[in-house]
Amino acid sequence: MERKIRVLIAKPGLDGHDRGAKLIARALRDAGMEVIYTGLRQTPQMIAEAALQEDVDVIGLSILSGAHMGLVPRIMEELRKNKMEDVSVFVGGIIPEEDVPALLEMGVTAVYGPGTATQFISDEIRRIVLASEEE
Amino acid sequence: MKNQIDVNAVLAGDRRALARFLTAIENETASGRQTLDAVFKRTGQAHIIGVTGSPGAGKSSLVNQLVKYFRQADPSKKIAIIAVDPSSPFTGGALLGDRVRMRDLSGDEGIFIRSMATRGALGGLARTTSAMAEALDAAGFEMIFIETVGAGQSEVDIVRLAHTTIVVEAPGMGDDIQASKAGILEIADILVVNKADQPMAENAVRTLKAMLELGHPIVQSAAERLHHRALAFEAVEVTSDIHQNSEAESWQVPVLTTISTEGVGIQETAEKILEHGVALKQRGEWKKREAARLQEALHDLLIQTFLEKWQRESSSDFVQAVIRDMLNRVHSPHQALQILIKGQNK
Numbered sequence: 001m002e003r004k005i006r007v008l009i010a011k012p013g014l015d016g017h018d019r020g021a022k023l024i025a026r027a028l029r030d031a032g033m034e035v036i037y038t039g040l041r042q043t044p045q046m047i048a049e050a051a052l053q054e055d056v057d058v059i060g061l062s063i064l065s066g067a068h069m070g071l072v073p074r075i076m077e078e079l080r081k082n083k084m085e086d087v088s089v090f091v092g093g094i095i096p097e098e099d100v101p102a103l104l105e106m107g108v109t110a111v112y113g114p115g116t117a118t119q120f121i122s123d124e125i126r127r128i129v130l131a132s133e134e135e
Numbered sequence: 136m137k138n139q140i141d142v143n144a145v146l147a148g149d150r151r152a153l154a155r156f157l158t159a160i161e162n163e164t165a166s167g168r169q170t171l172d173a174v175f176k177r178t179g180q181a182h183i184i185g186v187t188g189s190p191g192a193g194k195s196s197l198v199n200q201l202v203k204y205f206r207q208a209d210p211s212k213k214i215a216i217i218a219v220d221p222s223s224p225f226t227g228g229a230l231l232g233d234r235v236r237m238r239d240l241s242g243d244e245g246i247f248i249r250s251m252a253t254r255g256a257l258g259g260l261a262r263t264t265s266a267m268a269e270a271l272d273a274a275g276f277e278m279i280f281i282e283t284v285g286a287g288q289s290e291v292d293i294v295r296l297a298h299t300t301i302v303v304e305a306p307g308m309g310d311d312i313q314a315s316k317a318g319i320l321e322i323a324d325i326l327v328v329n330k331a332d333q334p335m336a337e338n339a340v341r342t343l344k345a346m347l348e349l350g351h352p353i354v355q356s357a358a359e360r361l362h363h364r365a366l367a368f369e370a371v372e373v374t375s376d377i378h379q380n381s382e383a384e385s386w387q388v389p390v391l392t393t394i395s396t397e398g399v400g401i402q403e404t405a406e407k408i409l410e411h412g413v414a415l416k417q418r419g420e421w422k423k424r425e426a427a428r429l430q431e432a433l434h435d436l437l438i439q440t441f442l443e444k445w446q447r448e449s450s451s452d453f454v455q456a457v458i459r460d461m462l463n464r465v466h467s468p469h470q471a472l473q474i475l476i477k478g479q480n481k
Binding site: 082083 | 151162223227228231234242
């Protein structure tokens with residue numbers, strides 16, 4: 001049986017704009033992945049808990065509030081507590097260019113800003129998941 | 136190793152190990168099957184509750200409220216939820232969105248929620264939903280809620296799996312002829328009209344009650360239900376030592392109203408679920424439903440295994456040639472079958 005890639009799409013923090021998150025969720029669905037969508041205003045604990053129960057390969061975070069430098073380290077910490085370091089984390093939304101290196105340093109796999117083609121994102125996710133399996 | 140499943144950790148309540156076990160089952164891996172075999176003796180404890188109904192009727196919200204209620208009523212009782220959503224027939228992808236309605240349940244270690252896609256199955260569940268429920272049962276979850284895909288009229292697989300089936304309707308479901316059709320309304324042990332604050336709610340309740348008055352659908356036993364689906368073998372019927380007296384025998388399907396976003400009607404629904412569980416046990420029906428479920432599972436495995444055996448043993452070129460003949464209308468599908476069965480193996 002073909003192995004399905006499972007992705008959690010989550011919106012941490014307090015901004016209420018989830019169009020981007022829904023767009024990505026839909027695009028990954030159309031790319032043949034199983035996407036678990038958790039909805040708005042998720043705490044870092046809620047995201048890590050959902051990722052654990054759903055045993056996802058990838059977590060996509062959509063953050064538009066500017067709070068990414070506060071939220072992302074807490075989410076990475078929660079994932080470490082759950083021993084889920086092997087899960088790849090992607091960040092999308094409004095992320096200033098100068099914050100990207102720091103996010104990557106925290107363990108984020110990639111940052112996708114506005115305008116990134118959804119096809120590119122789904123191809124990247126597939127490539128990274130398959131590569132990690134061969135390890 | 137990512138693919139190894141730690142059975143002891145699963146049984147000890149390690150959530151990460153359990154999550155991986157569920158993935159292995161869903162992907163139908165050898166290690167998943169072996170682990171299921173190893174824990175099978177521990178299963179048969181949980182009360183499996185199916186929640187089905189049309190898309191948007193409020194299944195997820197209702198499950199959210201019910202589980203919250205049961206956890207508050209008895210914090211020692213661990214509860215699992217399997218939420219099934221459809222896979223795309225075109226891409227195989229899926230958007231699993233039931234967790235959105237279940238955010239009240241996060242942060243509670245006594246609850247485990249797992250979303251799953253149907254992966255091509257059509258009966259309202261995925262092929263491995265039953266096996267996943269078994270794993271959760273073995274892991275010590277005393278209640279397992281299974282939310283089906285948004286169901287139409289004939290996605291009734293849940294009745295083969297659940298002890299208690301709840302059918303959720305929203306107001307505006309159609310007239311009494313719709314309610315009298317065979318299928319989804321027949322399988323209900325409990326009927327719930329959700330969104331009871333909407334104007335058509337009273338109508339829906341009246342229609343459903345009228346439908347029930349015409350004849351209660353659930354008077355037949357599980358063993359009788361088996362006969363309506365041809366199994367690959369003659370079903371073994373379990374007899375219960377409990378003597379069936381007519382008083383305890385018939386379960387009256389209740390029609391309840393809820394407003395699940397506000398928690399209205401939840402306590403009554405929860406109590407009916409427990410009552411139904413007790414009634415099943417009193418009537419010896421619980422065992423019969425288990426027996427029906429396990430035999431259905433064996434039937435499905437047999438079919439699947441024979442199919443895989445046939446696939447291994449037949450040459451793809453030969454099969455392709457026969458199919459082409461069928462497409463050119465040289466052979467009918469039934470003739471093609473005869474040729475395939477007789478024909479040239481590898």
